[in-house]
Amino acid sequence: MTQPRWLLLFSSMIGIAGFVGVLVACQASDAMDEEGSQMPPSYPGNEYPSLDGGGSGGGAMADAALPPEQELESEYGSPVATERYVWVANPVSGRVAYVDATTLEVRTVPAGNSPKAIAPVPNPDRDTAIVINELSGDATLLQADDAGNVSTTTFGIANEANSWAISPSGRWAIAWANADLYPNPNPVQGFQDISVIDVQTEKVSRLSIGYRPIAFSFSKGEERAHAVTQDGISVIDLLLPQGPSVSKLIPTSDDDFETSDTRDVSITPDGSLAFVRQNGSQDVTVVSLTDGHRIRVQLSGECTDLDLSADGTRAIAAIRDQHEIAILPVPQIATAPEDFEVVSIPNVTVGSVVIAAGAPVAFGFSNAAVEQRMAKIRWDVTPIRVQTMALHSPVLAVFLAENASSAIVVHKDKNSHARAFSALTLDPELPAKIVATQAEVFGVSLTPSGDRAVVAERNDASKIFGAYLVRRDNLQIDRYPLFSPPIAVGTVLGAKRAFVAQQHPEGRLTFIDLDTGLSRTLTGFELAARVIDGSQP
Amino acid sequence: MRALRFVCSSVLTLLVSATAMAQEEQEPTTAPSDSATQELPALEPAPMAEPTTPAPSSAASAAPSATVNASHPAGAIDSRQGYAPPPMSDAVDGPSRDMSRDFWQVHLGVRVGWVTSEGYDPFSENDGFSQVSMGATRAFVLSDSISFAPGLLWEYGNAASKARNAPTELSVHRLGAVAEGRLHLDRDLYVLAKLVPQAVYTGASIEEDSATAVLVRNAWRFGVDATAGAAWNFPRTLGVDDVVPQFWVVGEFGYGWSMNQDLAFSPDVDEDDPRASTTLDLGMLSMRGMMMRISVAMTF
Amino acid sequence: MKYSHAIFVGIASITLLSGCGDRPESWDTPAVVRFDKGLENSFALIDESMHSVHLFSVDESLNLSQVRKNTGKNVVAVMASPQADRLFVLSKGEQPRRKSSDERPALWVYDGSGSGNLLSKYTLSNPLDSIAVDPEGRFVVLYSSGASGSFVTNRNELLVIDTSLPPGDTNPLPRTIRSFGGTPQRLTFTSPLNLPSGQRRLLIIETDQDLSLLDLDHLDRKEVTVRLSNDYKVVPAGVTYTDGVPQRNDDARLAVRTTKENSVFLLTFVPQANASAENDFGLTVNIIGLTSTPSDFAFVNTDGGLRLAMLEAGMRRATLVDPDTTTETQVDMPASFGRISLVTREISDAPAGGSDVAMLWGYEGVAFWSLGKSVGQAYRSIEVLPDIDSSVGNVVSVPAPNQSLKILVPNDAGYGGRRFYVLNLANRTASPLLTSASSLSLTVSADGQRAWFFQRNSREMAVVDLLTMHPQNLVLEQPITSVFDIGRAGGGRAMVALHYQxxxxxxxxxAFSPDEASARMHVGLLQGGF
Structure with a gap:
């Protein structure tokens, strides 16, 4: 599945780029469910996937029998970082800790009952985050002032919400229910209720959309929001006088009975078009979100992956079996479905595509096949430039810096475990440095400039936990042992620090100074709240 | 208290036996002359004996008793001269002394003292200290009513108690020389004043568990008792025949004094035993204080 | 008949009068002694049956002179001051009090230098049964252990007594610390700490679930409580603290380890951010993670700066943690040591630059850990003493001038032949001494010259000259319960062995020429004298 591109753009503003969730092919969902169920109920509460590689491990001769590609680069909500703070929700205590990434001062603020899903809210004036309180059925908006004091506002929301969709301006926050985060949901659970919060007016609108939403996007001017559901795309008008309302449902397929769980939908940043890909199909359906008009783009083979560029001008489709990629011009492809460029990459199996958020660069690779090579694609030149890069281990996932100056490639071993990664310097282009990890790679985060990256590893059985700091300029990599399982990695650019959130009953964050490499671990976010001066009530 | 019980039982035994012995008839005695001359039991009158030189007697009886004054029967009290001793008896086998004063006396009794010394506290729960008292004197008649009786005295007493759970024992021996002066008020009654310088031996012991041997302290000290009292021949007064021996009850009250004695206990071991230098000092013991002595005396 | 009556009355009088007068009840009261204490120039026995304190001093001839002073009823605790110049006796008084004249609970303070004078008596309102004495000898804190038997007990109430001041309305000062269900288990008095608000001494109160800090220089202020967990299942097991770098006042820290957690709580003293708070210092709390529960820890100075050194039982490693960054460095150890003691001041070859030397000891012998820095390592050397092959249960320090000596007492295990060692920190040698005792007690003389070894309820003992290591065995007459090495009148010192018979x-x-032949035995110490 592909997360909307606007989320990647947002994360590049604050330095969170490339949280990794890895699913083992054929067992990925089971493994995730299993590991999710093993997640301790306390701090910070959100489930996490493992980064074990999937795939049947078949060779090039078995391309025709390869399983589907897995989209392993996903995003986490907790902890999250804003300009200055890292926010961590504690479902047990009902408090949210916010750590000043510069001073490392930890403070807490009460939220609701069992705060879990937390998301940063863009705000030019104040560090703002919003959290869903699962048990109290509401959401709390947290706003910090310059002195570090946090004010809270509580909104009642629909039940079952466990995820956030935040508009780029920060005005709209949509609380919705992601069925994938529920273990074994009943088919009759539609998770169709959403709550649209107008942060500016502090009003909440509860709406119903299609069956089991997958993702959300906002139009460029934030007049509309789009919910990609299994029924189609629900269009939500946000600026109506009476408040947000669902205006229509746009089908994404001609066949209403077509299986939707293998459907991959990408929406352009301006919210005008949706590109729908179906596993096993060589067609890409382009849907107008204005009038619902659908047009089919036929490729030369099965489209195994399709990504949209951040600027919305290109859609790149991988045609794995044909060793081709198709570069579709947006929005022109909606009116001229046959007018697109196809590039042949004969010596690399490209089943997946990753596009840089801030540069016209994409990487093509395959994690379904045992493929040690990647293709670097630049489409801003004529002709389109494709460059083959050889690595030293099969590729599992690729994380590209926003400006495409560097990348982290996660490798899988013969057992499909993510036990190594390569650090790539792309500008200037230097030989990749491969690092064998001590445990499975769990998370990756790159700075927008690509000069630093943090890779977390985790093995619960052997209790090996660690984080690697990668310096692009000299590809020096330092390992930091951790005493608790990492659950998320990220960066806080304002403080020039990376953080690794870890699983600990009291909450644990390790901050790594991106310049000096010094690390500091804070444990017990709420301990400060438990320091009680007897003179205080 | 044990000594007192011993004494009481001894006194009772002596009383019973003495009473039985008192049934033996001795020489008749003449009743005191008063308006009612008592008739003696009917006996054959003894022939008049030749006046003889009375047998030598002690100096105490240097009284003009050799001259028998027929006008004064034996034992008569002349109101003009006081008690007149009875005439000497003519009986060949009878005593020739005035057995109301001129006699040997042995006594058995109990001496009870009140020892207020703090040094006595370890040995007794109260201040009383009782001793069995035995002694003997011989009276020397100085005049009709005054006699002097020197003698010897031995008293023994024992007290036992616990001092803070440590068994203690104190035994006291008194060996004294008696100097007793008597004023005979009657044939059966006299008052006395007695002075008994004595050698006092105290033997104290304490079984203190913190010591590996019994701790003892023995010492000789000098003491003196000064008492005054009275003696009463109660059987004769009660009508018992004038027999020998006679039994008297003697009661005295006075003060007993003895030198201080330190209670520096040491283990009862040989001198060369290293433990010999261990001491436990419980202060000073002064066996002095008011005292009384009750005894039964037998005179003969 | 009247004569027989007279006889009867006379005998009855004798009997009756012979019972007059009695002796003090003291003679009927066996001595009850539960507390004995060695002091600077005397030793003390508490005769609880007589409510008296007996202080004994030794003269030139080894005789004992005794001073007897009254003390409170129902003595519950007795302690000596750290300098052994005072004796603290805590009594409950008469409970319940029926009359106004019934004795109240009190803390009695006696002079331990020999006079035995009662220096102060601090009357209490409620009976308490536990004492904590300030190592600097100024404060005494009384509290309840919960076993007082009272109908209602507030175990969180402390009575703080400033023994440098006379009794008064605010001395003792009652303080009830805020409780979240816990009760005090252990009290620690800190040395002066350089806090942001100035030099302070603190009283650290460990309960069974949290920690409280009391400012001893401002006893009128409320305490600061640190709850270690939300579910109250974290139990403190010990604290250590550091004043940090002398030039700084923002790096004083306190570390708390727990009974079960694989972590250590690190508290840093910071300026008070809340203007309305009474206390002028604040605390930040961090948690240092380990792989198992630490058995011991200490703040140590390394060439790389201050570190918190932690040992884990059964693990052949130690962990050094930078308290600023909580960066952890694991140091492999050649053996498993469960205990750590700083010995920098006691050794002669301490590293230049101020780094510490620590002695590690426990189940697998003894090692020295020099905490200077060599290239690439956070420590310089770990030196295991090969001479010591048995487990060490206790390390006893020796006072000056032999402060470089330590006596290592083995764990109580096994019978017939156990070793203990006299460790010389200066030359890193250990002199083994063999004992046949199954359990060993020892007393070190205050002048650091001798150590007396004995086994309770045995008659055998020995004295070891700590300079020559020469042992001299003694067999006393009575079983030994306690041993003291005290000063004698006129100079010299004496060993006093108490026999609880x-x-x-x-x-x-x-003490200088111990010889059974010249020993003086004193018996009945509490006998008489009423």
Missing amino acids: GNMGATVVD
Whole structure:
């Protein structure tokens, strides 16, 4: 599945780029469910996937029998970082800790009952985050002032919400229910209720959309929001006088009975078009979100992956079996479905595509096949430039810096475990440095400039936990042992620090100074709240 | 208290036996002359004996008793001269002394003292200290009513108690020389004043568990008792025949004094035993204080 | 008939009068002694049956002179001051009090230098049964252990007594610390700490679930409580603290380890951010993670700066943690040591630059850990003493001038032949001494010259000259319960062995020339004298 591109753009503003969730092919969902169920109920509460590689491990001769590609680069909500703070929700205590990434001062603020899903809210004036309180059925908006004091506002929301969709301006926050985060949901659970919060007016609108939403996007001017559901795309008008309302449902397929769980939908940043890909199909359906008009783009083979560029001008489709990629011009492809460029990459199996958020660069690779090579694609030149890069281990996932100056490639071993990664310097282009990890790679985060990256590893059985700091300029990599399982990695650019959130009953964050490499671990976010001066009530 | 019980039982035994012995008839005695001359039991009158030189007697009886004054029967009290001793008896086998004063006396009794010394506290729960008292004197008649009786005295007493759970024992021996002066008020009654310088031996012991041997302290000290009292021949007064021996009850009250004695206990071991230098000092013991002595005396 | 009556009355009078007068009840009261204490120039026995304190001093001839002073009823605790110049006796008084004249609970303070004078008596309102004495000798804190038997007990109430001040309305000062269900288990007095608000001494109160800090220089202020967990299942097991770098006042820290957690709580003293708070210092709390529960820890100075050194039982490693960054460095150890003690001041070859030397000891012998820095390592050397092959249960320090010596007492295990060692920190040698005792008690003389070894309820003992390591065995007359090495009147020192038989005995020996032949045995120490 592909997360909307606007989320990647947002994360590049604050330095969170490339949280990794890895699913083992054929067992990925089971493994995730299993590991999710093993997640301790306390701090910070959100489930996490493992980064074990999937795939049947078949060779090039078995391309025709390869399983589907897995989209392993996903995003986490907790902890999250804003300009200055890292926010961590504690479902047990009902408090949210916010750590000043510069001073490392930890403070807490009460939220609701069992705060879990937390998301940063863009705000030019104040560090703002919003959290869903699962048990109290509401959401709390947290706003910090310059002195570090946090004010809270509580909104009642629909039940079952466990995820956030935040508009780029920060005005709209949509609380919705992601069925994938529920273990074994009943088919009759539609998770169709959403709550649209107008942060500016502090009003909440509860709406119903299609069956089991997958993702959300906002139009460029934030007049509309789009919910990609299994029924189609629900269009939500946000600026109506009476408040947000669902205006229509746009089908994404001609066949209403077509299986939707293998459907991959990408929406352009301006919210005008949706590109729908179906596993096993060589067609890409382009849907107008204005009038619902659908047009089919036929490729030369099965489209195994399709990504949209951040600027919305290109859609790149991988045609794995044909060793081709198709570069579709947006929005022109909606009116001229046959007018697109196809590039042949004969010596690399490209089943997946990753596009840089801030540069016209994409990487093509395959994690379904045992493929040690990647293709670097630049489409801003004529002709389109494709460059083959050889690595030293099969590729599992690729994380590209926003400006495409560097990348982290996660490798899988013969057992499909993510036990190594390569650090790539792309500008200037230097030989990749491969690092064998001590445990499975769990998370990756790159700075927008690509000069630093943090890779977390985790093995619960052997209790090996660690984080690697990668310096692009000299590809020096330092390992930091951790005493608790990492659950998320990220960066806080304002403080020039990376953080690794870890699983600990009291909450644990390790901050790594991106310049000096010094690390500091804070444990017990709420301990400060438990320091009680007897003179205080 | 044990000594007192011993004494009481001894006194009772002596009383019973003495009473039985008192049934033996001795020489008749003449009743005191008063308006009612008592008739003696009917006996054959003894022939008049030749006046003889009375047998030598002690100096105490240097009284003009050799001259028998027929006008004064034996034992008569002349109101003009006081008690007149009875005439000497003519009986060949009878005593020739005035057995109301001129006699040997042995006594058995109990001496009870009140020892207020703090040094006595370890040995007794109260201040009383009782001793069995035995002694003997011989009276020397100085005049009709005054006699002097020197003698010897031995008293023994024992007290036992616990001092803070440590068994203690104190035994006291008194060996004294008696100097007793008597004023005979009657044939059966006299008052006395007695002075008994004595050698006092105290033997104290304490079984203190913190010591590996019994701790003892023995010492000789000098003491003196000064008492005054009275003696009463109660059987004769009660009508018992004038027999020998006679039994008297003697009661005295006075003060007993003895030198201080330190209670520096040491283990009862040989001198060369290293433990010999261990001491436990419980202060000073002064066996002095008011005292009384009750005894039964037998005179003969 | 009247004569027989007279006889009867006379005998009855004798009997009756012979019972007059009685002796003090003291003679009927066996001595009850539960507390004995060695002091600077005397030793003390508490005769609880007589409510008296007996202080004994030794003269030139090894005789004992005794001073007897009254003390409170129902003594519950007795402690000596750290300098052994005072004796603290805590009594409950008469409970319940029926009359106004019934004795109240009190803390009695006696002079331990020999006079035995009662220096102060601090009357209490409620009976308490536990004492904590300030190592600097100024404060005494009384509290309840919960076993007082009272109908209602507030175990969180502390009575703080400033013994440098006379009794008054605010001395003792009652303080009830805020409780979240816990009760005090352990009290620690800190040395002066350089806090942001100035030099302070703190009282650290460990309960069974949290920690409280009381400012001893401002006893009128409320305490600061640190809850270690939300579910109250974290139990403190010990604290250590550091003043940090002398030039700084923002790096004083306190570390708390727990009974079960694989972590250590690190508290840093910071300026108070809340202007309305009474206390002028604040605390930040961090948690240092380990792989198992630490058995011991200490702040140490390394060439790389201050570190918190932690040992884990059964693990052949130690962990050094930078308290600023909580960066952890694991140091492999050649053996498993469960305990750590700083010995920098006691050794002669301490590293230049101020780094510490620590002695590690426990189940697998003893090692020295020099905490200077060599290239690439956070430590310089770990030196295991090969001479010591048995587990060490206790390390006893020796006072100056032999402060470089440590006596290592083995764990109580096994019978027939156990070793203990006299460790010389200066030359890193250990002199083994073999004992046949199954359990060993020892007393070190205050002048650091001798150590007396004995086994309770045995008659055998020995003295070891700590300079020559020469042992001299002694066999006393009575079983030994306690041993003291005290000063004698006129100079010199004496060893006093107490025998808890009867009314207490003691054997006194010249400490410099111990000889059974010249020993003086004293018996019935509590006998008489009423």
